[in-house]
Amino acid sequence: MLKAVILIGGPQKGTRFRPLSFEVPKPLFPVAGVPMVQHHIEACTKVPNMKEILLIGFYQPNEALSRFLISAQQEFKIPIRYLQEYAALGTGGGIYHFRDQILSGNPEAFFVLNADVCSAFPLNEMLSFHRQRSDPDSFIMLGTTANRKQSLNYGCIVANSDTHEVLHYVEKPSTFVSELINCGIYLFTPAIFHHIGAVFQRNQQELLLGACIGEESTNGWQRAEAIRLEQDVFTSLAGQGRLFAYKTEGFWSQIKSAGSAIYANRLYLSCYSQCHPERLAQNRPGGPTIRGNVYIHPTASVDASAVLGPNVSIGKGVMIGAGVRVRESIILHGASLQDHTCVLNSIVGWESTIGRWARVEGTPSDPNPNDPYAKIDSETLFREGRLTPSITILGCNVTIPAEVVILNSIVLPHKELSRSFKNQIIL
Amino acid sequence: MKALILVGGYGTRLRPLTLSTPKPLVEFCNKPILLHQVEALVKAGVNHVILAVSYMSELLEKEMKEQEQRLGIHISLSHEKEPLGTAGPLALARELLVENSEPFFVLNSDVICDFPFTDMVHFHRHHGKEGTIVVTKVEEPSKYGVVVCDADTGLIHRFVEKPQVFVSNKINAGMYILNPSVLERIQLRPTSIEKEIFPVMAEQGQLYAMELQGFWMDIGQPKDFLTGMCMYLQSLRLKQPERLHSGQGFMGNVLVDPTAKIGSNCSIGPNVTIGAGVVVEDGVRIKRCTVLKGSRIRSHSWLESCIVGWSSCVGQWVRMENVTVLGEDVIVNDELYLNGANVLPHKSIAESVPEPRIIM
Numbered sequence: 001m002l003k004a005v006i007l008i009g010g011p012q013k014g015t016r017f018r019p020l021s022f023e024v025p026k027p028l029f030p031v032a033g034v035p036m037v038q039h040h041i042e043a044c045t046k047v048p049n050m051k052e053i054l055l056i057g058f059y060q061p062n063e064a065l066s067r068f069l070i071s072a073q074q075e076f077k078i079p080i081r082y083l084q085e086y087a088a089l090g091t092g093g094g095i096y097h098f099r100d101q102i103l104s105g106n107p108e109a110f111f112v113l114n115a116d117v118c119s120a121f122p123l124n125e126m127l128s129f130h131r132q133r134s135d136p137d138s139f140i141m142l143g144t145t146a147n148r149k150q151s152l153n154y155g156c157i158v159a160n161s162d163t164h165e166v167l168h169y170v171e172k173p174s175t176f177v178s179e180l181i182n183c184g185i186y187l188f189t190p191a192i193f194h195h196i197g198a199v200f201q202r203n204q205q206e207l208l209l210g211a212c213i214g215e216e217s218t219n220g221w222q223r224a225e226a227i228r229l230e231q232d233v234f235t236s237l238a239g240q241g242r243l244f245a246y247k248t249e250g251f252w253s254q255i256k257s258a259g260s261a262i263y264a265n266r267l268y269l270s271c272y273s274q275c276h277p278e279r280l281a282q283n284r285p286g287g288p289t290i291r292g293n294v295y296i297h298p299t300a301s302v303d304a305s306a307v308l309g310p311n312v313s314i315g316k317g318v319m320i321g322a323g324v325r326v327r328e329s330i331i332l333h334g335a336s337l338q339d340h341t342c343v344l345n346s347i348v349g350w351e352s353t354i355g356r357w358a359r360v361e362g363t364p365s366d367p368n369p370n371d372p373y374a375k376i377d378s379e380t381l382f383r384e385g386r387l388t389p390s391i392t393i394l395g396c397n398v399t400i401p402a403e404v405v406i407l408n409s410i411v412l413p414h415k416e417l418s419r420s421f422k423n424q425i426i427l
Numbered sequence: 428m429k430a431l432i433l434v435g436g437y438g439t440r441l442r443p444l445t446l447s448t449p450k451p452l453v454e455f456c457n458k459p460i461l462l463h464q465v466e467a468l469v470k471a472g473v474n475h476v477i478l479a480v481s482y483m484s485e486l487l488e489k490e491m492k493e494q495e496q497r498l499g500i501h502i503s504l505s506h507e508k509e510p511l512g513t514a515g516p517l518a519l520a521r522e523l524l525v526e527n528s529e530p531f532f533v534l535n536s537d538v539i540c541d542f543p544f545t546d547m548v549h550f551h552r553h554h555g556k557e558g559t560i561v562v563t564k565v566e567e568p569s570k571y572g573v574v575v576c577d578a579d580t581g582l583i584h585r586f587v588e589k590p591q592v593f594v595s596n597k598i599n600a601g602m603y604i605l606n607p608s609v610l611e612r613i614q615l616r617p618t619s620i621e622k623e624i625f626p627v628m629a630e631q632g633q634l635y636a637m638e639l640q641g642f643w644m645d646i647g648q649p650k651d652f653l654t655g656m657c658m659y660l661q662s663l664r665l666k667q668p669e670r671l672h673s674g675q676g677f678m679g680n681v682l683v684d685p686t687a688k689i690g691s692n693c694s695i696g697p698n699v700t701i702g703a704g705v706v707v708e709d710g711v712r713i714k715r716c717t718v719l720k721g722s723r724i725r726s727h728s729w730l731e732s733c734i735v736g737w738s739s740c741v742g743q744w745v746r747m748e749n750v751t752v753l754g755e756d757v758i759v760n761d762e763l764y765l766n767g768a769n770v771l772p773h774k775s776i777a778e779s780v781p782e783p784r785i786i787m
Contacts, residue, residue, distance in 0.1 A: 342744040403731075405746055405764065422781070
C-alpha cells in the first residue's frame with residue numbers, strides 16, 4: 001500500500017501571499033474553484049492502493065482546516081489527517097518527526113508533495129518509474145525543465161541521461177548548474193528515514209559540540225530536528241545510486257506570490273477540459289457570455305449580460321451584475337461586482353464590493369509565452385524602491401466606490417476606499 | 428460693420444484635433460468654433476467678416492463660402508505670408524477695413540463667452556474715443572497681463588504684465604472694437620497689439636475697457652476646451668434650457684445632437700456634448716466630455732474629461748480619463764485604460780496608456 005504526505009507549512013510561511021493568507025491558510029486558498037491543496041489530494045486518490053493522506057504543517061488547528069478535512073474525506077473516501085508540527089521543522093524535519101505515523105501499516109512507499117506548487121501531478125508515472133528501477137529502495141524526485149536564467153531560483157538537478165540517477169543536487173545556485181529543476185514532489189520508500197536520521201544525528205552532534213564551545217544551545221534539540229530535504233538530504237544522496245529524477249513535460253509552477261495564484265488558476269482551468277469538464281462554465285441561452293475556461297460556483301449569481309473569461313474563477317455566493325467584464329481573475333466567495341464593472345488580472349477578496357463602472361486592474365506577471373520552459377518570476381514586491389506592477393489584490397471585505405480605477409494595487413482587508421489608486425499598497 | 432478674426436496658424440495647441448480640421452471648424456458644443464463668433468457678429472450687424480489666417484486651407488475656404496450664403500454676409504480670407512503677430516494682420520487687411528469710416532471688431536479666435544457685440548457698439552459710441560477692449564475678471568490675475576482702468580468710465584490707465592501685487596483683476600478678453608484711425612498706428616510688420624499698440628493708446632486716453640458679464644474662456648487647448656464647454660452648457664441652461672437633453676439616464680447639462688443614438692442603461696452627464704451621428708451603446712457612463720461627429724462608444728465604457736475625435740470608436744469596457752484626446756478615426760480596442768492619452772489621427776490603440784503621453 002501507498003501513502004501521501006502533503007507539506008502545508010504554517011502561518012509564518014507564505015507571507016508573499018498576503019493579504020490573502022490573513023483570511024485563510026494559504027493551502028486552502030481557492031484556485032480554479034477548489035482549495036489549492038485539493039488538487040494535490042485529488043491527484044493522490046488517483047494512485048491505486050493509496051490508503052492515507054497526511055497533511056503536515058505548523059498551523060494551529062483551525063475551523064477552516066477542520067472543515068476542509070471533513071469535506072475532502074467525504075468527497076474522496078480516504079482517510080486524511082492533519083499532523084501539526086510543534087515548530088517549523090523544514091521539509092525533512094516534519095516527515096522525520098512523524099515517521100511512525102507515516103510508516104504505520106507498512107506502506108511500501110509514500111509520496112511527499114509541497115503544497116505551494118501547482119502541477120499535473122504525474123504520480124502514477126513516478127510510481128511506475130520507481131518500479132522500473134533495479135533497486136527497490138530508490139527514491140524518485142519529480143523534475144522539470146527551466147530556462148538557464150530562472151533555473152537559479154530553484155533546486156537544480158544533474159542527472160545521468162541514461163539511468164536518470166541524480167548525480168548532483170544544489171539548491172538555488174548562484175551560477176548555472178542545470179536546466180532540470182526540482183518540482184518539490186517526491187516518492188520515497190521508508191529507507192529515506194535512515195538518510196534523514198543520519199542528518200538528525202549529525203545535527204545533534206554539531207549542536208553538542210557547539211554547546212561545549214559556548215554557543216547558544218537553547219532549544220538545541222529542536223534545531224537538530226529542523227531538517228531541509230533539499231540542502232541537507234538530497235545534496236548528500238546525490239551520486240550514491242539511490243536518488244533518481246523523473247522528468248515531466250506536464251505543467252508545473254510554484255505558487256509563492258498572489259500573482260502566481262492567477263497563473264495556477266489558468267493552468268488548472270485548462271486541464272479541467274480534460275479531467276473535469278463539468279467544472280467549466282458553458283455558453284447557454286439566458287446565461288452570461290463565457291470566453292475560454294471559466295469556473296462558476298453553482299451558488300454564484302451572474303447576470304446574463306456579463307462577459308467572463310478567459311481564466312476566471314467565480315466563488316461561492318458571488319454576485320455579478322449587468323454588463324460586468326471579468327478576465328484573468330479570481331473572485332472569492334461573497335464578493336459583489338456591480339453593473340458595468342471591469343475586473344482584469346485581479347483577485348477580489350471575500351465579501352468585497354466593487355461599485356458601478358469601477359475598474360480593478362492588475363498587470364499579469366505571466367512567464368514569457370515565447371519560452372516553453374519559462375516559469376513565473378517570483379518577483380519581489382518592490383524593485384528600486386518602487387512597487388513592481390503586479391496583479392491587483394483586494395483583501396477581504398474591501399469596498400471600491402463606483403467609477404474609480406484601482407490599478408496595480410494591493411488593498412488590505414476591511415478597507416473602504418473613496419477614490420482611485422494606482423501602484424500603491426493601501427493599508 | 429466689419430470684423431476681423433485673428434485665426435492665425437495651425438492651432439497646434441488643440442492637436443491632435445487640428446491635425447484633421449482647421450481649428451475654426453472644430454465643433455465646440457456641436458457648432459464650429461468660428462461660427463459661435465460669426466453668428467454673434469451677424470446679430471450685432473456685421474456684414475463682412477475678415478479671417479486673418481497664416482495658412483491656407485481648402486476646407487476652411489469651402490466652409491466659409493457656404494456660411495457666406497447661409498448668413499447672407501461677406502467673408503474674406505486675409506492671408507499673411509509671414510507671422511505678423513496680433514496687430515500686423517490689421518495692417519495687412521487695411522484695404523478691406525478702411526472701405527468706410529465705421530469702427531470694426533477685432534477678435535481672438537479662441538475665445539468663447541456670451542459675445543457682447545451689440546453692447547460693445549453702444550459702449551464704444553458712447554465714449555467716442557478710438558478703441559474699446561472687453562475685459563473679464565479672473566481669480567488669479569498674477570498669471571496674466573491685467574488692465575487698470577477707471578471704475579466708472581472704463582478709461583484705461585495702464586497695462587501691467589503678470590503683476591506681483593494686486594493692481595487689478597481684469598484681463599484683456601481678446602475682443603476689441605476700433606476706429607479705422609487705429610490702423611495709422613500699425614505698420615505692416617510683426618507687431619503685438621496688446622504690448623505695442625494698446626499701451627500707447629491708453630497713454631493718450633484713447634482706450635476704454637468694457638467689462639464682460641458672464642463666462643469667458645480661451646478654449647485653445649483641450650483642457651480649457653472642456654472647461655469652456657462646461658461654462659457654455661451652463662449658460663445654455665440659463666438661456667435656452669430647451670436645447671439641453673433631459674430624461675432618464677441624463678444628469679446635469681447635456682447637449683445631444685438629434686441624430687445621435689443613446690443606448691439603454693447609460694448615465695450621461697453632467698457636462699457632455701454628443702455630436703451628430705454618434706452612437707452610444709448600452710451601459711455607458713460619460714461625464715465632462717465632448718464626443719465629436721460620427722463616433723461610436725461601445726457598451727459599458729466609462730469616459731470622463733475626454734474629447735473623442737470624429738469617427739472614432741471606443742471599445743467595450745474602456746476607461747478613458749484625464750483629458751484623453753482622440754484624433755480623427757481612432758480605434759480604441761476593448762477593455763483598455765487611457766489616462767491622459769493624446770492620440771494622433773487614424774491610430775488603432777491595442778495597449779493601455781496608464782500615464783499621460785502622446786501616441787504617435
